[in-house]
Amino acid sequence: MIKLYDGGVYLLNGSELVVDDNQAFAAIKQKTGKEIDKSEAKKGTIAYGILKSHNTSDNMEKLQIKFDKLTSHDITYVGIIQTARASGLEKFPIPYVLTNCHNSLCAVGGTINEDDHVFGLSCAKRYGGIYVPPHQAVIHQFAREMLAGGGKMILGSDSHTRYGALGCMAMGEGGPELVKQLLSQTYDINMPKVIGIYLKGELRKGVGAQDVALAIIGKVFANGYVNNKVMEFVGPGVASLSADTRIGIDVMTTETTCLSSIWKTDEKIKEFYEIHKREEDYKELNPADITYYDGMVEIDLSEISPMIAMPFHPSNTYTIDEVNANAYDILKDCEEKAKISFGENIDFSLTDKIRDGKVYVEQGIIAGCAGGGYENICDAADILDGADIGADEFTLSVYPASMPIYMELVKNGAAAKIMAAGGVMKTAFCGPCFGAGDTPANNALSIRHSTRNFPNREGSKVQNGQIASVALMDARSIAATAANKGFLTSALDIDTNFTKPKYFFDSTIYEKRVFDSKSVADKNTQVKFGPNIKDWPEMVALTDNLLIKIVSEIHDPVTTTDELIPSGETSSYRSNPLGLAEFALSRKDPLYVGRAKEVQKAEKAREKGESPEEAYGEIKEIMENVTKSFKDANWTNTGIGSSIFAVKPGDGSAREQAASCQKVLGGWANIANEYATKRYRSNLINWGMLPFVIEKGDLPFKNGDYIFIPSVKESIQKKNQDIKAYVVGKELKEFYLTLGELTDDERDIILKGCLINYNRV
Known part of the structure; x- marks a missing residue:
């Protein structure tokens, strides 16, 4: 295959x-001459x-790439524009589309979600952008319909920024990389x-x-x-x-x-x-x-056969036939793997989904940039034509990816077929992809044509004893399962006449609702700030030496950005750096925030010229042990911060907040065996955090240990690859960290403390 x-x-x-x-x-010469x-x-x-x-x-x-266009959604654009504003932004230099498909329900947090949307519209007017109101289109469908072009390049602040099928190279990155483009800098x-x-x-x-x-x-x-x-x-x-x-x-x-x-x-x-x-x-x-x-x-x-990605990763794949033939063994294996992430304290079961030898699921979702396409929904409607999803636990929700698609589904009768079968049609919204819509019941299994099925990404809260799970499938097999009243079914097992109705795109929907400045900036427009929209806190430059405390240690094979900063209702606070930071690692290590803030007390005192030792008592003995070997180290030249260790952090989302939340809590580094994605490592760098790598094997430190890194500033300036560090005890234990390749600009960003400082005029 x-x-x-x-x-x-x-x-x-x-x-x-x-x-x-x-x-x-x-x-080749023989074949081509x-x-x-x-x-x-x-x-x-x-x-x-x-x-x-x-x-x-x-x-x-x-x-050193310059992109043709940029696109963001309402989880990311506030922070991006605030960062760019702090760096002297006057006008969007290239087309920049602000879509509203993540916080569009405005369901939690009072006015703060709609306040973000008002902010976005005012910025589109002030700086010359394009604003797509809530429910009109998910970010990537609008880009396909209205932005992509053959031979062009688009940068988006969402990891699924992919328009390659249309001949357009697109990349999903953290917000700071879009800030660079807004400031006419390059993607290196x-x-x-x-x-x-x-x-x-x-x-x-x-x-x-x-x-x-x-x-x-x-x-x-x-x-x-x-x-x-x-x-x-x-x-x-x-x-x-x-x-x-x-x-x-x-x-x-x-x-x-x-x-x-x-x-x-x-x-x-x-x-x-x-x-x-x-x-x-x-x-x-x-x-x-x-x-x-x-x-x-x-x-x-x-x-290729109809596939299913079992919880809790898109790579945990089987054919649907394999799952139905070996249900107990596969479901039991998923339960065992879940213990790695959740431990033994969470009561999680999948084997109870087996009913009379068949696998039963409680929910089906077809949604977002992956599932909400026209052909997916038309084919699903044909499978459901004349069917009945039943009156038991199973439910089906369908989210067309844009209002033009939705309108055509209404006109051609596909929407009616789905609703007649018992399905529910909803508006363009990314919520089911990140836990802000259609959260299942505790211990329920949802099958979704969406992008990810990471732990808790469907909206459950492990810290509250809740857990549900998602398996990824194609819309056709989800419809087949729905037609079979929730029993897992391959689309190949249902004989369907796919009608393949032609698509007619109605652009007047966007013409009536989307604000397009035509790249004209109106300097007379005042940017509108809701009470939750906060500036980034001040961040200091890298000090000569660093003293960092390990405040979280994660040994999962891969750590997703959703585990570093949860999605779902927390997204409502993404315009408030300090407010959002309170949720950092909350689903993975609930003690992280408190530990990091304790260490940060010492650094805040140091920055004010006060005594770090009075602010955080345990630091006194630590520094005494350091100065036995490094007599020149003192609170003037030695910064204090926190760090996490994770085996392979950063899989999944491009959200910069996975790094920035650590930064605003006093984080100064990550230590990893490797980084899952380039974008997460870039986010660390752009927020002035050192992306350290340590060789696989037994760690020289443990959670709660302090690490002293002498002359770290000089090491960055001299482009040293190997960085000598010490675990601080009564004696200092030496070990080495590496940084990997950094551009000159990336080194300067780290030295100055963050991208905002680097660009500040």
Whole structure:
């Protein structure tokens, strides 16, 4: 079904694969009559061409990218604009779209969510942006419909910023990277490796985009095959996929931890742009006649079966048939894995979902940037036509990804089919993807065509003894399960005549409701601040030495950003840095905030010129032990802060708050064996936190230990890779940390304490 190649692979004429081995040059010459140069063949990827056209440096190995457009939603844009304002923002230099699809219910926190929306509209007017009101479109669907363009690049402050199927390279990053673009700075990365995703064959009827995506994620996540690389979709199988199917596969590439994605384009993508009245934005994209890829994933689409990603990760994949055939063993295995994250104290069960030998689920959701597409919902409606989801626990909710899609579903009768079966139609909203809508009952199992199924991301609260879980599936199999009244069912088990109604896009909906400044800034507009919108607190520059206390130690194989800063109702406080920080690690380590704030007392006293030892008594003995060996260390040249250790933090969301919450609580570093994503590491750097790495193995420190890092400022300035550190006890125990590669700008940001300080004029 899916084959991973061990090394590089050449693609000839877009259709034939040649493995890069000792016979490759001769084989290619025989087939094409051409001598080849690997370095030139690497330039034949679609990705290389797009990156080159956006690179402002004179070195294609050290890219300095400027994007064409930016996009954010209402969990992230307030912090981004506040950071940019603090750095001297006068006008959005490129189109910047502010969508409202995360806090759009305004269900908790009083007025604060709608206050954020008013802030966003006023900023769109003041700085020359575009504002999409709540319920009109989820962030990525609006970008597909109105922003993406062939050969273009878009940066978004949401991890699922992926428009590669439309020929547009898009990346999801933390807010500070968008701030840099707003200040006409660059996105600096090394030239990424490019992995070919070679598609052949055709999907069987009833198999959908999510099935393909989950099959890929299950194959490449754990081994990091595409980690921080670009996935480039090529091969004859691409032509067999509709635009919507390609889009549905593409958006889920985020869950592989790749950097970005791009697809070859054709008449179907041209038609997509024509339907959306943007013919001029189409561009035909193909790899060169001889193209070299750093790796290759070969997929026979005809062998893809309906898939399910069991709790609690999109890579925990099986075919639905496998789960139904081995239900007890697979569900029991999920229960055992859950103990790693939740311990023994949470009463979590999946095996109780087996009823009369079949797996029963309590909820079905089709939603968001992955599930809410037109074809997904039309196919689901055809499966549900004449069906009855029953009057038991099972419920079904469907969220079209945009109001234009919703209107067309009403016009063609698809919405009526779903409602007649007992399903509920809702407006464009990302809530089910991050725990702000349709939270299941305690211990319930929800099947969702959405993006993630991390622990508690569906909205339950482990700290309150609640736990529910999500399995990811394609809309078609969710509809089949709904038609079977909640018993897990593959879409292949239901014979359906898919009507495939043509899509008609009505742009007047946006013309009537979306504010578009046409990039004209109105300096007379006053930015409107609600009472919850707060400025970032002052942050100090890096000191000569650092004394950090480990205040949380996490040994899970991977730690998600949702565990570092929970999603759900906490998102209402994301305009208030200090208010939101109170939730940091609350689902993973409830004691973290208190520990960090205790250490921060000492640092705040130090910054005021007062005695840290009076503010936090235990620091006195620690410093006495330090000065036995480092006599020049004192409270003038030694900063005090907190740090966490995690094996592999930062999987999942691009939300900068996973780092900024630690920073405003006095965090000065993370220590990890590795970082799950580039974007999380970048967030740490942009908030002035040191992204330390330590070799795998027994740690020289434990939770509660103090670590002294002498001459850390000098080490950053001298670009030292290895940083000497000491665990502080009666004796100092030496060990080494590393920092990995940093650009000169990144070093300067860390030295100055954060991106705001770096840009402040």
